[in-house]
Amino acid sequence: xxxxxxxxxxxxxxxxxxxxxxxxxxxxxxxxxxxxxxxxxxxxxxxxxxxxxxxxxxxxxxxxxxxxxxxxxxxxxxxxxxxxxxxxxxxxxxxxxxxxxxxxxxxxxxxxxxxxxxxxxxxxxxxxxxxxxxxxxxxxxxxxxxxxxxxxxxxxxxxxxxxxxxxxxxxxxxxxxxxxxxxxxxxxxxxxxxxxxxxxxxxxxxxxxxxxxxxxxxxxxxxxxxxxxxxxxxxxxxxxxxxxxxxxx
Amino acid sequence: xxxxxxxxxxxxxxxxxxxxxxxxxxxxxxxxxxxxxxxxxxxxxxxxxxxxxxxxxxxxxxxxxxxxxxxxxxxxxxxxxxxxxxxxxxxxxxxxxxxxxxxxxxxxxxxxxxxxxxxxxxxxxxxxxxxxxxxxxxxxxxxxxxxxxxxxxxxxxxxxxxxxxxxxxxxxxxxxxxxxxxxxxxxxxxxxxxxxxxxxxxxxxxxxxxxxxxxxxxxxxxxxxxxxxxxxxxxxxxxxxxxxxxxxxxxxxxxxxxxxxxxxxxxxxxxxxxxxxxxxxxxxxxxxxxxxxxxxxxxxxxxxxxxxxxxxxxxxxxxxxxxxxxxxxxxxxxxxxxxxxxxxxxxxxxxxxxxxxxxxxxxxxxxxxxxxxxxxxxxxxxxxxxxxxxxxxxxxxxxxxxxxxxxxxxxxxxxxxxxxxxxxxxxxxxxxxxxxxxxxxxxxxxxxxxxxxxxxxxxxxxxxxxxxxxxxxxxxxxxxxx
Numbered sequence: 001x002x003x004x005x006x007x008x009x010x011x012x013x014x015x016x017x018x019x020x021x022x023x024x025x026x027x028x029x030x031x032x033x034x035x036x037x038x039x040x041x042x043x044x045x046x047x048x049x050x051x052x053x054x055x056x057x058x059x060x061x062x063x064x065x066x067x068x069x070x071x072x073x074x075x076x077x078x079x080x081x082x083x084x085x086x087x088x089x090x091x092x093x094x095x096x097x098x099x100x101x102x103x104x105x106x107x108x109x110x111x112x113x114x115x116x117x118x119x120x121x122x123x124x125x126x127x128x129x130x131x132x133x134x135x136x137x138x139x140x141x142x143x144x145x146x147x148x149x150x151x152x153x154x155x156x157x158x159x160x161x162x163x164x165x166x167x168x169x170x171x172x173x174x175x176x177x178x179x180x181x182x183x184x185x186x187x188x189x190x191x192x193x194x195x196x197x198x199x200x201x202x203x204x205x206x207x208x209x210x211x212x213x214x215x216x217x218x219x220x221x222x223x224x225x226x227x228x229x230x231x232x233x234x235x236x237x238x239x240x241x242x243x244x245x246x247x248x249x
Numbered sequence: 250x251x252x253x254x255x256x257x258x259x260x261x262x263x264x265x266x267x268x269x270x271x272x273x274x275x276x277x278x279x280x281x282x283x284x285x286x287x288x289x290x291x292x293x294x295x296x297x298x299x300x301x302x303x304x305x306x307x308x309x310x311x312x313x314x315x316x317x318x319x320x321x322x323x324x325x326x327x328x329x330x331x332x333x334x335x336x337x338x339x340x341x342x343x344x345x346x347x348x349x350x351x352x353x354x355x356x357x358x359x360x361x362x363x364x365x366x367x368x369x370x371x372x373x374x375x376x377x378x379x380x381x382x383x384x385x386x387x388x389x390x391x392x393x394x395x396x397x398x399x400x401x402x403x404x405x406x407x408x409x410x411x412x413x414x415x416x417x418x419x420x421x422x423x424x425x426x427x428x429x430x431x432x433x434x435x436x437x438x439x440x441x442x443x444x445x446x447x448x449x450x451x452x453x454x455x456x457x458x459x460x461x462x463x464x465x466x467x468x469x470x471x472x473x474x475x476x477x478x479x480x481x482x483x484x485x486x487x488x489x490x491x492x493x494x495x496x497x498x499x500x501x502x503x504x505x506x507x508x509x510x511x512x513x514x515x516x517x518x519x520x521x522x523x524x525x526x527x528x529x530x531x532x533x534x535x536x537x538x539x540x541x542x543x544x545x546x547x548x549x550x551x552x553x554x555x556x557x558x559x560x561x562x563x564x565x566x567x568x569x570x571x572x573x574x575x576x577x578x579x580x581x582x583x584x585x586x587x588x589x590x591x592x593x594x595x596x597x598x599x600x601x602x603x604x605x606x607x608x609x610x611x612x613x614x615x616x617x618x619x620x621x622x623x624x625x626x627x628x629x630x631x632x633x634x635x636x637x638x639x640x641x642x643x644x645x646x647x648x649x650x651x652x653x654x655x656x657x658x659x660x661x662x663x664x665x666x667x668x669x670x671x672x673x674x675x676x677x678x679x680x681x682x683x684x685x686x687x688x689x690x691x692x693x694x695x696x697x698x699x700x701x702x703x704x705x706x707x708x709x710x711x712x713x714x715x716x717x718x719x720x721x722x723x724x725x726x727x728x729x730x731x
Binding site for chain 1: 677678679680682683684685686687688689690691693697698700701702703704705
């Protein structure tokens with residue numbers, strides 16, 4: 001589904017990714033772990049099409065398309081979803097209006113009939129109920145006055161409604177209390193199936209107790225230095241990233 | 250077919266019988282302003298002597314005044330001797346014969362705004378039969394109003410038919426001496442609307458200039474007077490979301506509102522005069538004085554405005570809160586793009602006891618535009634327990650525009666409570682990327698963010714106006730990003 005080959009990227013003159021390669025297949029959940037500054041968020045944002053990074057080398061293929069040729073909107077409509085680390089506030093813009101616009105942008109692109117307000121509300125209310133999210137979410141401004149935990153739950157709500165093919169969750173677990181973490185995990189577990197894929201970008205192993213990954217990768221200095229299964233995350237929990245990095249030298 | 254056409258024609262003829270259109274043929278006066286010009290204007294309108302005297306007094310006063318220069322706007326000086334102060338409506342021969350002859354760009358805009366076909370023709374100034382629909386609607390409308398005792402007519406008609414009301418109220422809120430442009434308007438005003446709501450009457454419908462078909466070509470020096478007698482209620486809609494055709498560059502309108510005891514006036518404006526090209530050439534200078542007088546106890550005046558047009562907007566719809574417990578409100582969205590300049594805001598003058606005012610101003614700047622909020626809250630010494638809340642927000646799109654806030658607060662009574670909140674924000678790259686990541690085009694994202702920003706004001710507009718205003722904002726900001 002997603003194939004990244006030898007990706008190099010920088011911001012200004014600082015190199016952040018230095019030859020990263022990664023292949024993700026349908027039905028898989030990948031966890032990307034690593035210390036701060038290792039390039040995890042950069043990878044997530046480049047896949048989504050953030051042009052504040054310069055991609056200097058390498059390729060990204062998605063559904064057999066050259067992803068780099070698509071705009072961020074097109075990537076989204078093609079089924080790439082980024083759950084942001086710090087979801088931004090858009091004051092005054094109603095959350096449900098925003099979601100409906102997003103949903104219809106995708107439907108229009110795919111040539112499906114646009115959803116009307118009534119049908120949308122029905123769908124949104126059902127989703128909210130299933131995810132155990134407060135119904136007031138729909139009537140509030142996009143992330144306006146939301147706590148950190150509420151913002152992350154809002155990302156999960158959007159992901160569920162938009163039904164992407166690949167969901168990249170950038171530190172979606174950070175700053176969450178245990179209840180919020182469970183809501184997020186429940187959302188992801190319900191979302192995952194044989195036809196889609198999830199990339200969990202995380203600093204801690206904690207999230208992986210609730211969402212079982214198929215593969216775990218350790219990122220350091222813009223490269224994947226080790227890949228393994230779930231047990232790798234547990235190992236990291238004990239040894240820490242520093243030890244991991246040292247052992248590779 | 251031809252029978253049909255005759256029927257239409259006869260209907261159009263019939264509107265003249267109702268006195269709905271000022272029936273003046275042909276000619277304009279040559280450019281220039283002097284006493285003879287004013288006498289000529291007054292004579293052509295068959296005005297009574299008191300009206301002419303008032304015009305002449307205003308003119309003499311105007312001669313002593315200088316054009317104000319304190320506003321945060323910049324334009325080349327106007328030569329008042331170059332303007333023609335009386336131009337009769339164009340005869341059909343000069344107008345486009347059909348929409349096919351109208352500038353396609355204008356039609357494209359109408360399309361984006363969703364203006365119905367027959368309306369497009371009227372707005373673009375197309376001659377005759379296309380206005381059929383509006384005429385018939387207007388006739389039914391007039392009947393309903395007269396049944397309720399409401400007077401709603403062209404200003405010039407009120408001068409001859411209701412001189413006692415004109416004498417009593419004209420200039421009582423905005424004296425001709427008020428400022429340079431009010432003196433000019435008082436001397437040469439062309440036409441406008443007159444509204445009188447009798448005691449205890451709730452006007453059965455929203456009054457709109459839309460139905461006053463002859464509003465065309467009166468834009469230059471428009472004069473509006475609305476009187477809500479005791480316990481009455483009226484909602485008045487001015488303007489139109491569609492860009493109006495107008496050859497006059499200078500607009501200096503005066504609007505006066507009088508609310509007597511327990512009366513309420515809600516005045517909504519959507520202003521979309523031609524803003525000029527991308528360099529600001531050819532746009533309208535909109536120098537307007539609007540003021541409402543809450544003359545009686547428990548009265549209320551509410552101004553809501555959406556200002557997107559004009560090259561320069563200079564406008565401060567104000568409230569004089571004279572009656573005890575009276576309420577003044579001002580809700581404003583002002584959008585400037587390209588080279589547009591706006592200096593707009595309000596004045597709330599608290600005179601009575603327990604008077605309250607609310608100001609919500611949303612300024613949006615894009616391109617190289619300059620947008621200023623200028624507001625005065627004054628609490629007079631005798632006004633006990635006055636309250637004001639001001640919320641003044643600016644939104645910037647791009648890095649070359651400007652937003653300015655000039656609040657003036659004068660509290661002369663220690664019991665006054667005045668709150669002022671102001672914010673300035675920018676549509677951030679993060680917000681745009683967030684929207685794009687959800688599949689939303691940048692332009693749609695900007696529209697959604699801007700509409701969200703203006704929500705508090707839009708919800709004060711009458712429903713159908715609010716929908717139009719949103720569409721208008723989107724068109725006004727087209728190409729503002731990227």
